[in-house]
Amino acid sequence: MSESSTQSEAIGLGMIGFGTVGQGVAQLLHEQAAVYAARVGRPLVLRQVAVRDVGKAQAAAAALDIGLDPKMFTADVDAMIDRDDVAMVIEVAGGLAMRGPVERSLTRGKSVVTANKSLLAAAGSSLFATAREHDAAIAFEASCGGGIPIVTSLLFGLGANRIEAMVGILNGTCNYILTAMTQRGQSYDAALAEAQEKGFAEADPTLDISGRDAAEKLAILASLAYGIEIDVDSIPCEGIDRLDLENIALAAEMGYDIKLLAIAQRYEDGPGDAVSLRVEPCFVDQDMPLSDVHGSFNALSVDGHATGVTTYVGHGAGQMPTASAVVSDVLNVANGWYGQAFARLGAPTGRTAPVVTDELKGRFFVRLNMVDAPGAMAKVATVLGESGINLSSILQHEAAAGQVVPVVVTTHEVDRSAMDAALAKIESLRVIAGRATCLRVLDFED
Ligand code: HSE
Numbered sequence: 001m002s003e004s005s006t007q008s009e010a011i012g013l014g015m016i017g018f019g020t021v022g023q024g025v026a027q028l029l030h031e032q033a034a035v036y037a038a039r040v041g042r043p044l045v046l047r048q049v050a051v052r053d054v055g056k057a058q059a060a061a062a063a064l065d066i067g068l069d070p071k072m073f074t075a076d077v078d079a080m081i082d083r084d085d086v087a088m089v090i091e092v093a094g095g096l097a098m099r100g101p102v103e104r105s106l107t108r109g110k111s112v113v114t115a116n117k118s119l120l121a122a123a124g125s126s127l128f129a130t131a132r133e134h135d136a137a138i139a140f141e142a143s144c145g146g147g148i149p150i151v152t153s154l155l156f157g158l159g160a161n162r163i164e165a166m167v168g169i170l171n172g173t174c175n176y177i178l179t180a181m182t183q184r185g186q187s188y189d190a191a192l193a194e195a196q197e198k199g200f201a202e203a204d205p206t207l208d209i210s211g212r213d214a215a216e217k218l219a220i221l222a223s224l225a226y227g228i229e230i231d232v233d234s235i236p237c238e239g240i241d242r243l244d245l246e247n248i249a250l251a252a253e254m255g256y257d258i259k260l261l262a263i264a265q266r267y268e269d270g271p272g273d274a275v276s277l278r279v280e281p282c283f284v285d286q287d288m289p290l291s292d293v294h295g296s297f298n299a300l301s302v303d304g305h306a307t308g309v310t311t312y313v314g315h316g317a318g319q320m321p322t323a324s325a326v327v328s329d330v331l332n333v334a335n336g337w338y339g340q341a342f343a344r345l346g347a348p349t350g351r352t353a354p355v356v357t358d359e360l361k362g363r364f365f366v367r368l369n370m371v372d373a374p375g376a377m378a379k380v381a382t383v384l385g386e387s388g389i390n391l392s393s394i395l396q397h398e399a400a401a402g403q404v405v406p407v408v409v410t411t412h413e414v415d416r417s418a419m420d421a422a423l424a425k426i427e428s429l430r431v432i433a434g435r436a437t438c439l440r441v442l443d444f445e446d
Pocket of ligand 1: 143145146170171172173174200201202208213316317318
């Protein structure tokens, strides 16, 4: 094939953003060019990269040393999208401000590959409609779980299933912090600083530690699994900022690890289905596979009615894992099959999911600060008994009489609403100091 015919048959790519992930994408496209050309049947050529700061991007490109032409960087994102020789747009800039450029690309019939979970969680339904209207596709594997192909698995590999439940570790920063606290006894603040240094955390790390980042990913995955539109703000979401080393040590003593989990459960609600969604720190039995997912790794366990549980584990954040997901999407779109599948994807249909937290039963860990005095435990036990809550274990360490000591109980299955009502009564007892900690327990009974 002559050079000119190769170029005329090439698929031109435009990219928005040249940060950590964008540079990883450029590197993969350069290093694996021949392999990708063979997989697609035509070369993929990065024509232009739109960035806010052209000088900074040019310096980063020079440092990468992969022969990127400094002239390929531009601040004019619209002109880049409109180029005739750009057939597909990669959006790795992130943030809700990307809605305009993504819509512009789609309305010009150009498919978009994006890692932008916030944008999809906020406007996925409308963007999907725009894409379909203009015969374009949106591919978004990189938006959830970094390099793990969980979107592809859920949509295509598990397409034969009704999804009963999904349980995921979907935020690498939180998992990194919890692992550092559990395995190295590191303080929360030191572990967060380390996760930021390693580049896992969002620019605003409160998105990670508040659980919001995991909720956005859960909204995307659940909308695909259940074909419903989900308002991410309606997902009950608790982060890891209230956890301390004492909770983690108590969990370990009882055979559990604490993990921030994103949970979706389908249940029958009269004639129709309903879905319960939540993000919360949970006690995970150390015998369960999810408790072995450490550091910045992510995992998703999917319970399909025909497959049973399958679990996907891998790097949930970081440059090359995320770039891998982006470039794999580019290949799938370039190959044509993804666009065809996208037209009928089980994605937002306009049906809104009821997001329910209280109806579903669970087991709970409760930590109380109790005055070590005669009858104190009996008072707590009375409230629990009157609320119909059955205890499965109790733990109290030796303490001097009259001191406040942590007392831990775990329960058998109970409604969350019954648990919360009982906790409110317990916290008002004179023998209890401060607020109770209550975390869901995930084990083989759940
Ligand atoms: N801040 C995210 C995380 C990056 O820690 O998982 C990947 O979305």
